[in-house]
Amino acid sequence: MSTKVPRRKGSRTKLREFFLENVGHVLNSDLLRDIAGTSEWARRVRELRNEEGMNIVTHNDRSELKPGEYLLVNIKPLPSFERGISKETRAFVLDRNGFTCQMCGSAAGEPHPYDQGRKTRLHIGHIIDKSMGGNDDLSNLRAICSVCNEGASNLTLNRPQAIKLLAQVRRAPTSDQLDVLKWIVEKSPKQTLGLLNKTQ
Incomplete structure (x- = not known):
């Protein structure tokens, strides 16, 4: 008579189960590393979020969370x-x-x-x-x-037209106009340089 050896749970499975047991609770990286039992725990958490759609947030998503803290918001999967x-x-x-x-x-x-x-x-x-x-x-x-x-669920906003943007910039104080110009130059330096060359 053969006996079945129970399969060992992988680190991703352990983390998934632990998050589901602690929905709405803040979990820190040390605890998650212990649960996963591997130095690759952070990659497993990313896989749960990106591949399985688990709504796990960090300090990048929620200002009340500190670096190294994770929270499963709810069990509803991400889009x-x-x-x-x-x-x-x-x-x-x-x-x-x-x-x-x-x-x-x-x-x-x-x-x-x-x-x-x-x-x-x-x-x-x-x-x-x-x-x-x-x-x-x-x-x-x-x-x-x-x-x-x-706050954007099912919300569709039209992008502003150039004429409306220009109207707002023209009404702004000179210091704000210069801030806009600085932002445009930093965002698109090659295109800005090309436009300046064309006007000369």
Whole structure:
């Protein structure tokens, strides 16, 4: 008579079960490393988030969390486009959008203007949500920050037209106009130089 040897749980399985047992509780990196039993625990957490869609957030997503703290918000999985999008597509959309949120204009890595406690972290989102008939085409994807993403469910905003933007810049004080110019030069130095050469 043969006896079955129970299969050992992998580190990803251990972490998944532990997060599900502690939904809504802040977990620190030391504890997660112990649970996983491997130095690769952080990669396993990323896999749970990116491949399985677990809604695990860090200090990059929530200002109340400290570095090294993780929180499973709820058991509702993240949208599939965030998990299934390729690195190439993500890089293309972020570059096309100038590494700035297309709703509030905050740039990746900078302090967020509407949440002073955290830096801007960009995600890839839909312009027209899937629930409203949108698709995963490049033309329907945009860079969006964590703050705007939290409040952007089923919300579609039209991008401002150049004439409206110029009207706002013209009304602004000279110091603000120079700030806009500085931002444009830093964001697109080659294009700015090309425009200056054409005007000379």
